[in-house]
Amino acid sequence: MVGIIPEDKINEIRQSIDIVDIIGEYVHLKKQGRNYFGLCPFHGENTPSFSVSTDKQIYHCFGCGAGGNVISFLMDIDGLSFQEAVMKLAEKGKVHLELEKGLNDHTSKTKDTSEEKQMKEAYELLQKFYHHLLVNTTEGQHALEYLLGRGFSKDSIEKFQIGYSLPSWDFTVKWLNKRGFQLPLLEKAGLIIKRESDESYFDRFRNRIMFPIQNSKGETIAFAGRAIEKEDQPKYLNSPETILFNKSNILYNYYRAKGFIKKQQQAILFEGFADVISADTAEIFNGIATMGTSLTEQHVQLIRRMTDSVTICYDSDFAGIEAAYRAGKMLSEQNCNIRIARMPEGLDPDDYIKKYGAEKFRQDVIGASLTFMSFKMEYFRLGKNLQNEGEKLQYIEKIIEEITNLDKAVERDHYLRQLADEFSISLDALKQQQKQMFYANKKNRHHQKEVKTKRFYTEQKNRLFPAHHTAERRLLAHMLQDADVAFKIKELLNGIILYYDEHQAILTYLLGFYEEGNEPNTSKFLLILPDEKLRGIVTELEMMPLNSEVTDREIEDYVYQVLKHQKMLKIKEKENLQKKAEQENDREKALSLAVEILQLRKSL
Incomplete structure (x- = not known):
C-alpha cells in the first residue's frame, strides 16, 4: 500500500497514461532525439531545459533541478495531495478507483493553506450565488436584460458563469458570515471592505455584472465587476490583489483556452474579458486576456509554455496600438512568432463582432493579421510627417x-x-x-x-565535479538501470558509506526497493523517495548518457575512486594529527601516525 490506495492500483494508473501527454497539457513540448523538451513550468527561463522521457516516464529540469514522475508533477504543478494526483490520473487513464474510507478527508495534505482553501470556498459559493441571482431571480432580471441587450448570449452567460451582485451594502457580509466564514478572512480575500469609522464591514461589489476570474486550475480566485448604472464608478471594479490573485501572473480564460492553444499552436491575446467572451461566440476558443494590466514577464512565460505563436488583437485607438507594440516586442524577444490583428478605428473586438458578425471577424481581422514587421512599419510612422x-x-x-x-x-x-x-x-x-x-x-x-x-x-x-563525486553519480546511475549491478556495487563497497549524504540515501532506498523484489523502474522508485531534492538527483542521473552495458572494469574504477577518496580523507585527518603531535613534541605518536599514513598511501 502507498497511502491508502493499493500499490498495484497505482501501478495500473501509471501504466494507463503517458507522462508526455499529461505534462503536454501544461508545457509546450518538442521532441529532440528520444526525449521531449520545453520551458520549465517551475521557474522562468528563455531556453528550454525541461526534459521529459517517455521511455522512463520521468521529467527533469537541468536549470532548477526539479524532477519526478507523473504523480509528483501533478502534485507540484497543481498543488495536489498524493491521493488527489492519483485520482486525477485515474480519471484520465479511465481506471476505476474504489475510494477507501478516509480518502476524501479534509486531513488530506495539499499545498493550499487552510486560509487559502477557505477563501477559494468563499469565492466558489459566491460565484454560484451571483450566477443564480442573474439567471433565476427577479432581482437579477434587469441585469440579465442589460447583458442580453449588449449582445451576450445565454450560452456565454452560462459558460463563463457570469453573475450579478445585489445593490445591498452588506448582503455578502451577512450571507457568507452565516455560512461560517470569518469576516477578517473575507476582507483579506478582497470580498468585503472594513469601515474605518466603526470597524463594521460592507460588500465590495454592489449592483454589478460579475465576471469570475479563474486560476490555471479553474478555481475562482477573484471577480471583475462591471457597473450597470452610469453613476456607479469606476466602470470596472476588480478584486484587489490577494494571496490568491495577482493580476501580473493571471490571464483571463487561460484555464479554458490552454487546451485549444496547444492544439492549434496559437494564442489570441485580447485586452479585456469582454473581448474574450465575444471571441468565444465567434468560435475563437484560444482567446486570453490580461487583467487590466500591461503584459508582464510572468504572462509571457505562461503563454510560452503552451505555444510560441501569438496573435495580438487590441483596440484600434492610440493606447491600444502602443500596448500592442509593447506586448509584441516582449513576446518577440522571447522568440515568439507574432502577428497583429488590426481593428477598424473606433471599434474594439467586442464591438466589431456585434456589428459585423463572427465570420467577418475570423476572416477580416484574425485571418488578415499582419506580421509584426509589417505592423512596425505602420507603428513607427505614427505622429511623423513623412513629407518632411x-x-x-x-x-x-x-x-x-x-x-x-x-x-x-x-x-x-x-x-x-x-x-x-x-x-x-x-x-x-x-x-x-x-x-x-x-x-x-x-x-x-x-x-x-x-x-x-x-x-x-x-x-x-565551477560545476565540474571532483572524480569521487562523478564516480558516485555514475555508480548510482548504473544501479538505477540494473538490480544485479546494484548488488555487485554494494558488495564491492563492502560497507563503505558514500561521501555525499544524498547519494547514500538514494543507494539505501534503491537497495531496499530491489530487495522487495522490484525490477528497475525509476518512475515507480520515485514514489518511495520522501524528499524533493532526492527525486531531482535521481531524475538527473536517469537523464545522463550511459553505455547500455557496463563492464566490470568500469564499475571497479568507479568504486576505486570512491574508496580512494575515503582513504585520502583519512590520510588528511592523520596528517593533521601528526602535525599536532609534532607541535606538542610527542615524537612517539608522530612516528606512529607517520607509519599509518605511509601504509594508507601504499594501499592507494
Whole structure:
C-alpha cells in the first residue's frame, strides 16, 4: 500500500497514461532525439531545459533541478495531495478507483493553506450565488436584460458563469458570515471592505455584472465587476490583489483556452474579458486576456509554455496600438512568432463582432493579421510627417534597423523592396545601408556572445565535479538501470558509506526497493523517495548518457575512486594529527601516525 490506495492500483494508473501527454497539457513540448523538451513550468527561463522521457516516464529540469514522475508533477504543478494526483490520473487513464474510507478527508495534505482553501470556498459559493441571482431571480432580471441587450448570449452567460451582485451594502457580509466564514478572512480575500469609522464591514461589489476570474486550475480566485448604472464608478471594479490573485501572473480564460492553444499552436491575446467572451461566440476558443494590466514577464512565460505563436488583437485607438507594440516586442524577444490583428478605428473586438458578425471577424481581422514587421512599419510612422525630409529619413533608418534584426534573408529582402517602392529609393542603396548595419550589429553580437561564452565556461568549470563525486553519480546511475549491478556495487563497497549524504540515501532506498523484489523502474522508485531534492538527483542521473552495458572494469574504477577518496580523507585527518603531535613534541605518536599514513598511501 502507498497511502491508502493499493500499490498495484497505482501501478495500473501509471501504466494507463503517458507522462508526455499529461505534462503536454501544461508545457509546450518538442521532441529532440528520444526525449521531449520545453520551458520549465517551475521557474522562468528563455531556453528550454525541461526534459521529459517517455521511455522512463520521468521529467527533469537541468536549470532548477526539479524532477519526478507523473504523480509528483501533478502534485507540484497543481498543488495536489498524493491521493488527489492519483485520482486525477485515474480519471484520465479511465481506471476505476474504489475510494477507501478516509480518502476524501479534509486531513488530506495539499499545498493550499487552510486560509487559502477557505477563501477559494468563499469565492466558489459566491460565484454560484451571483450566477443564480442573474439567471433565476427577479432581482437579477434587469441585469440579465442589460447583458442580453449588449449582445451576450445565454450560452456565454452560462459558460463563463457570469453573475450579478445585489445593490445591498452588506448582503455578502451577512450571507457568507452565516455560512461560517470569518469576516477578517473575507476582507483579506478582497470580498468585503472594513469601515474605518466603526470597524463594521460592507460588500465590495454592489449592483454589478460579475465576471469570475479563474486560476490555471479553474478555481475562482477573484471577480471583475462591471457597473450597470452610469453613476456607479469606476466602470470596472476588480478584486484587489490577494494571496490568491495577482493580476501580473493571471490571464483571463487561460484555464479554458490552454487546451485549444496547444492544439492549434496559437494564442489570441485580447485586452479585456469582454473581448474574450465575444471571441468565444465567434468560435475563437484560444482567446486570453490580461487583467487590466500591461503584459508582464510572468504572462509571457505562461503563454510560452503552451505555444510560441501569438496573435495580438487590441483596440484600434492610440493606447491600444502602443500596448500592442509593447506586448509584441516582449513576446518577440522571447522568440515568439507574432502577428497583429488590426481593428477598424473606433471599434474594439467586442464591438466589431456585434456589428459585423463572427465570420467577418475570423476572416477580416484574425485571418488578415499582419506580421509584426509589417505592423512596425505602420507603428513607427505614427505622429511623423513623412513629407518632411528629415523625418522621412529618420523613419527609413529606423525601419532598416528593424529589418536588420530579422533572421531570414528572404524576409529582409521582402521588406527592403517594400521600402524602396514606397519611397522611390534605390534598392541597392537600401541593401548597402542594411548590410552596414548588419555587420555593425554582428560585431556587437559577437562581443556579447564572447562574454556569454566566457560566463558559460566559468559556470561549467565551477560545476565540474571532483572524480569521487562523478564516480558516485555514475555508480548510482548504473544501479538505477540494473538490480544485479546494484548488488555487485554494494558488495564491492563492502560497507563503505558514500561521501555525499544524498547519494547514500538514494543507494539505501534503491537497495531496499530491489530487495522487495522490484525490477528497475525509476518512475515507480520515485514514489518511495520522501524528499524533493532526492527525486531531482535521481531524475538527473536517469537523464545522463550511459553505455547500455557496463563492464566490470568500469564499475571497479568507479568504486576505486570512491574508496580512494575515503582513504585520502583519512590520510588528511592523520596528517593533521601528526602535525599536532609534532607541535606538542610527542615524537612517539608522530612516528606512529607517520607509519599509518605511509601504509594508507601504499594501499592507494
